[in-house]
Amino acid sequence: MEILLALLIGILTAAGAYLIMSGRTLPYLFGLIMISNAANLVIFTAGRLTFGRPPLVPPGEDSVSGVANALPQALILTAIVIGFGLLVFALALAFRSYYVLRTIEMDDMRAAEPVEGGK
DSSP states (O other): OHHHHHHHHHHHHHHHHHHHTTSBHHHHHHHHHHHHHHHHHHHHHHTOOOSSOOSOOOTTOOOOTTSOOHHHHHHHHHHHHHHHHHHHHHHHHHHHHHHHHSOOBGGGOOTTSOOTTOO
16 A cells, blocks of 8 residues: 555656646646645655554553554644645735736746846
8 A cells, every 4th residue: 555655646746846847827836736735645654554543542551553643644634734824825826916917827927026237
């Protein structure tokens, strides 16, 4: 299962990087989402996969060998919330830039750059 997840992480990262380098605003946001999801899968995979086991130690047991690791679950939940906040901020920024500049092409968004020659 880890090999399948590693392959999925690689595909998500490659597709996300391709979309980020496309030069358009909307594919950039989709690439940002893909790379964020790939990072979540990396944390999930690094936390030891256990199927059908809760992250709780049964009462009266001293061993934690049969339970799931709760730390990656908490980290992924936090990363999802942060990723959603980043996406909403980037989406608002993209909407505002389209409203002001009337383009989604990043090469055409030159209003914030200084003019050459100091004029």
